[in-house]
Amino acid sequence: MIIDANMYWLPQKVFTDKEIQNEFLRSAPRKFGTKMYMETSENHIEGAGKIVVERPVGYPGLNYDSTDYRIDKQLNDLKEQRIDTGILKLPGCQEWLSLELCRLFNDEMAKHIAESQGHLKGLAVVPPYADEETLYELERAISDLGLSGIQLSAHYGSYYLDDEQFRPFFQKINELKVPVYVHHTPVPVDYQSIYQYDNLRRTLGRNIDQVTAVGREIFSGMFEELPNLKLIHSMMGGGIHTYMNALFPEDSGNGRFDDRSKLFKKYFQENIFFEMSHAQPWGKIQLETAVKLIDSDKIIYGSSYPVKNSWFTEGSAFVQELAITEKEKNELLFKTADTLYNLHLCESN
Numbered sequence: 612m613i614i615d616a617n618m619y620w621l622p623q624k625v626f627t628d629k630e631i632q633n634e635f636l637r638s639a640p641r642k643f644g645t646k647m648y649m650e651t652s653e654n655h656i657e658g659a660g661k662i663v664v665e666r667p668v669g670y671p672g673l674n675y676d677s678t679d680y681r682i683d684k685q686l687n688d689l690k691e692q693r694i695d696t697g698i699l700k701l702p703g704c705q706e707w708l709s710l711e712l713c714r715l716f717n718d719e720m721a722k723h724i725a726e727s728q729g730h731l732k733g734l735a736v737v738p739p740y741a742d743e744e745t746l747y748e749l750e751r752a753i754s755d756l757g758l759s760g761i762q763l764s765a766h767y768g769s770y771y772l773d774d775e776q777f778r779p780f781f782q783k784i785n786e787l788k789v790p791v792y793v794h795h796t797p798v799p800v801d802y803q804s805i806y807q808y809d810n811l812r813r814t815l816g817r818n819i820d821q822v823t824a825v826g827r828e829i830f831s832g833m834f835e836e837l838p839n840l841k842l843i844h845s846m847m848g849g850g851i852h853t854y855m856n857a858l859f860p861e862d863s864g865n866g867r868f869d870d871r872s873k874l875f876k877k878y879f880q881e882n883i884f885f886e887m888s889h890a891q892p893w894g895k896i897q898l899e900t901a902v903k904l905i906d907s908d909k910i911i912y913g914s915s916y917p918v919k920n921s922w923f924t925e926g927s928a929f930v931q932e933l934a935i936t937e938k939e940k941n942e943l944l945f946k947t948a949d950t951l952y953n954l955h956l957c958e959s960n
Contacts, residue, residue, distance in 0.1 A: 612695045612956065613927050614948040617845065617886050617913025618685070619675075619702035620733070622719035626660060626677035631715065636662070638707050643768065644668055645707070645797075664704065664797060670806055672797035672813060673703050679917040682726050688916070689730055692924055696956060697916070698759065698948070699723070699733040706764035706796055710745055713737050717748070721756040732954060734762040734792055739772070741779030753789055759952045760790040765824040765844075769800045772824060772842075773831035785837040790951050792843045792886070795820045814892075821849030825883060826858065830869070834878040843911065843951060845888040850897075852904045855879070879905075884951060886913045887943075889922040890929045899933050907939035911948040 624631045632649065639647035644667040651660040664673035678684070689697055699720065701708075708716070713736045720733040735752030737745050752758045761784065763772065770776065772793065784791060798805070798812060799820035805811040825848045834840060851858070859872040859879070869875075885905070890898065890912065901910060912930055914923040930943055949956050 612945045613693065614696045614698065614912065614945050614954070614956070615689075615694045615914050615916060615923070615927075616698045616911045616948045616952075617888055618697040618699050618731075618916040619679075619918070620685075620699040620720070620723065621662075621675055621680050621701065622716060622723070623677070623680065624715070624719060625662070625675075634712060635704075638704075638709060638712060639664065640707050640768075641668075647704075650674075666797040667802075667806055670812060675702060676917075682723055682731075686727060686730055688923065692927070694927070695730070695945075696954070697731050698913075698952065699731055700762045700792060700794065701736055703764075703794060703797060705736045705762055705794065706767055708736060708738070710738055710748060714748055717752045717756055717758065720758065724757075732759045732952065734758060734760045736762050739763055739767060739777045739780045741783060745780070746783055749783065749789075750787070753787065759954065760792060760843075762792045762794060764796050765793055765820045766796060766800055771800070771827045773827040773833050778833070778836070781833070781837050781840060785839045788839045790841045790843060790953070792845070793821075793824060794845050795849075795888075799823060817846050818849035821846045822851050822854070823849075825849065825851050829858075829875050829878045829883070834882045838882075840882055841884060841951060842882060843884040843886055845886050845913075847885045847887060847893065847901060847910070848883065850893075850901075852885075852901050855904060880909075884909050884911070884947075886911045887926075888913050889915045889919070890926040891922060895929075895933060898930070899935060902933070902935050902939055902943070907935065907942035908947050908950075910943055911951065912944045 625635045636647050639645045646665040646668045649660050650663050659677050662675040663671055666672050717735050724731045724733050735758040737749050795817035798816045805816050821844050825844055859875045860868055860870055861872055914926040916923040
């Protein structure tokens with residue numbers, strides 16, 4: 612069995628309902644250098660088109676095509692690639708959504724999943740603040756709508772998730788024991804040196820965002836207070852496993868580094884998980900190394916569907932070809948995601 616734990620989705624209403632579309636486009640924080648707009652062709656058909664996100668303005672980082680999120684297309688693609696279950700999430704725009712838009716998206720996500728007859732699951736979206744209405748929507752999305760976890764951005768504005776303003780929100784998640792998927796944003800907080808070049812902005816920038824996010828979460832000590840919190844980071848956490856020995860030194864020497872390595876490793880092992888976002892670009896050796904360093908029960912497979920067709924159509928086969936055990940392959944492709952998101956798919960098949 613295979614779970615694709617990173618499939619992007621937007622409700623069709625952002626393309627077909629002009630009022631909702633305008634509200635969605637207005638949600639992008641232009642005053643902080645993010646621009647979102649609808650792009651159409653000369654042969655534009657009502658309800659068709661592409662939404663483009665530029666960050667900074669003039670440098671496209673995300674785009675959403677209306678044809679990519681139809682349920683008939685998603686189910687057909689899953690069937691063709693023999694993917695049993697896809698987990699849906701928003702494609703990077705959750706950083707700036709209002710609570711009102713989150714409610715709408717959660718309702719539409721639940722309807723979309725219901726139409727899939729069990730082939731799709733989904734993650735709820737709420738702003739990471741602990742006011743009464745937000746916490747109500749958090750519980751409603753999980754308990755009433757049956758969504759499988761929460762999705763957050765790696766940072767909100769210039770604040771990463773270890774910031775104290777988010778702590779009351781995470782206290783509630785810690786209480787509910789709900790898994791949290793942490794998605795990279797179009798660029799990290801500090802991006803001035805990388806934004807001019809596409810590959811630096813789009814790839815290195817997102818890895819920097821993830822490494823920074825994971826590192827801050829571990830070194831902040833937030834997991835001491837929130838032991839039940841499970842954060843699943845995209846982009847393999849920016850490849851943070853390659854820095855493990857340097858970040859968690861056994862002997863820092865001369866007091867230059869914080870050498871509480873056992874404590875930091877404990878957080879890394881118990882509270883942080885990773886989603887590939889996507890298999891092939893990492894390369895065979897790099898993924899095999901990740902399995903050796905951080906174990907297959909901490910990594911889940913995701914294709915970033917529908918960003919690049921080959922990542923989806925060839926991604927699971929790429930994992931099958933890794934020089935790792937069959938048990939490890941099963942954990943990467945199915946078991947770890949099934950356990951983290953409490954899907955219980957083994958029991959239902």
